[in-house]
Amino acid sequence: MNPKLLFFVTIVHLCSSAFAQDKKEWVTINGHRTFIRTLGRGEPLLIIHGGPGLNQTYFHPHLNGLSKKNKLVFYDQRASGESAIPSNDSLRFSFLADDIESLRLWLGVEKINILAHSWGALVAVSYAKEYPSRIGKMILSNPVPLSKEYDQAMQKTQQSRFTSSDSTDRSIIMGSPDFKGGKAEAYQRLMMYTFRHSFHNPKNFQSLFLTLPSNFAKATGSLYRGMGADLQAYDWYRDVSGFTFPMLLIHGKHDAIPLASINRIQERAKLSHLLIFEDSDHFPFIEERKKFIREVATFLNSHIQHE
Numbered sequence: 668m669n670p671k672l673l674f675f676v677t678i679v680h681l682c683s684s685a686f687a688q689d690k691k692e693w694v695t696i697n698g699h700r701t702f703i704r705t706l707g708r709g710e711p712l713l714i715i716h717g718g719p720g721l722n723q724t725y726f727h728p729h730l731n732g733l734s735k736k737n738k739l740v741f742y743d744q745r746a747s748g749e750s751a752i753p754s755n756d757s758l759r760f761s762f763l764a765d766d767i768e769s770l771r772l773w774l775g776v777e778k779i780n781i782l783a784h785s786w787g788a789l790v791a792v793s794y795a796k797e798y799p800s801r802i803g804k805m806i807l808s809n810p811v812p813l814s815k816e817y818d819q820a821m822q823k824t825q826q827s828r829f830t831s832s833d834s835t836d837r838s839i840i841m842g843s844p845d846f847k848g849g850k851a852e853a854y855q856r857l858m859m860y861t862f863r864h865s866f867h868n869p870k871n872f873q874s875l876f877l878t879l880p881s882n883f884a885k886a887t888g889s890l891y892r893g894m895g896a897d898l899q900a901y902d903w904y905r906d907v908s909g910f911t912f913p914m915l916l917i918h919g920k921h922d923a924i925p926l927a928s929i930n931r932i933q934e935r936a937k938l939s940h941l942l943i944f945e946d947s948d949h950f951p952f953i954e955e956r957k958k959f960i961r962e963v964a965t966f967l968n969s970h971i972q973h974e
Contacts, residue, residue, distance in 0.1 A: 688734065693749070696769045697762070702749035703770075704741045707734025711774045712967065713767065714741045717785030717811075719894060720887040722748025725877045726784075729952045732960035737780075737967065742770065744790065746890040748880055758893025760793040767794040771801055778803035780967060785949065786811050789901075796906050805910075806963055808917040809949050812928035814902035824923040828864040836860055849884035865949035867921040874953050907936045914939035915966045919947030919954070940966075 691704045704723065712733065716723050723741040733739055743750040745766065746758060753762075767790070771779040780803045783791035788810030795802055812821075837860060840846055846853035855877065863872045880886070891898075914936050918929050920943050933941045942962055944951040952959040 694773065696766050696773070699745060699753045699757075700751040701745075701766070701770075702743045706731065706739040706741070707737055709737045710780065710967075711740050711776055712737045712780045712782055713770060713774075714739060715767075715781060715783035715787035715790050716741075716744065716747070717787050718744065718747060719786060719890050719898075720747055720883070721786075721877070722880070724748070725875060725950075726952070727876065729874070729956055730782075730960070732956070733963060733967075736964065740770070740774065746886045746893070752882070752886050752889050755889055755893035758890055760789065760894070760897050761797070763790045764794040764797045767791075768798050768801065771798075776803075777801075780804045782806040782808065782963065783810070784808045784952075789813070789903075792903050792907065795910055795912075796903070799910065799912070802910075802912045804913045804915070804967060806915045806917065806966065807929075807932070808951060808959075809919055809922055809924060810916070810929060810932070811924060813904050813907070813932065814928075815900060816902075817925050817928045820925050821923050825864070828923075833860060833864075851879040851881050851883040854883050855879045862949075865923075867919065867946055867948045867954055871950070871954045875950065904931050904935060907932055910936050910938075912938065913966070913969070915963065916941040917944065917951055917959070917962070918942070919944050919949055919951045921948040923949070 688708060689704070689706050691702070693700050694703050695701070714723065714726055714730065716726065722743045726741060730739060744763060746752045767779070767781075778801055781791050781794070783806070785808075788807045791805060791807065792813060795805065812818075837857060840853055840857045840860070843853055846857070858879070859875070859877065862875060862877070863869070866872045866875075914932075916929055916933055916939055918924070918926055918941065926943075929941065933939045944955050944958065947954040
């Protein structure tokens with residue numbers, strides 16, 4: 668074969684393989700339309716985004732390194748991102764847990780590995796409470812506390828980071844016609860102002876990409892109305908004592924989330940291991956990406972056994 672033609676065929680094949688590994692689709696999960704993006708091949712790793720009300724976009728492309736040996740499964744939760752908005756009475760932690768179970772069945776695996784970030788840890792733990800035998804391994808990155816008792820400490824730390832300029836910027840956005848009209852672009856600007864203080868190195872903020880859907884205001888309103896009772900009071904630290912699957916806990920040293928809240932998980936979950944990322948705040952997969960990918964990949968490939 669002509670060397671030039673062989674080179675062309677090889678490039679086409681590589682490009683086709685790359686595109687084949689990145690798939691976006693809408694799947695009906697428990698009666699509602701769910702947006703799913705899969706990347707890579709291998710054992711599935713379900714990625715659970717934070718919120719409530721965010722979506723998977725802020726993970727991209729930072730977790731791509733994990734797709735070399737795993738099939739990354741990103742999905743938008745109910746009333747989040749590109750997924751449908753169901754009725755308010757079906758927006759509870761129990762329904763979010765059932766959705767993960769349906770995703771496990773859709774993937775055709777006996778046990779599902781999970782990586783959850785921030786508020787997504789509550790979704791992951793709610794699933795573990797209901798379906799403990801269906802989890803292979805779980806990674807909680809910068810998990811929010813599993814009870815409300817740390818709320819004041821977190822708010823105090825977050826407020827100490829805001830400047831008078833931040834207050835002015837926020838006021839301008841919230842007073843704008845776009846914000847009052849529920850436009851996603853205005854909500855996105857407001858959210859990004861908040862997140863810019865969630866990085867140890869301010870320059871790393873430029874690597875955070877978040878896109879909100881046009882129906883963000885409507886979806887978030889439904890989400891908070893539906894989950895209002897669940898969000899008022901919960902304490903799941905006792906529940907993690909019964910978890911017998913391996914857990915990796917990741918904490919950015921400079922995160923507003925108190926380390927004490929994560930230590931409580933580590934103390935109770937028998938097969939848990941805590942890693943502190945010294946140069947990170949709330950997004951270690953952005954600020955220390957190589958280390959994050961390496962540590963998560965090592966954990967997923969380890970031979971830690973369930974009890």
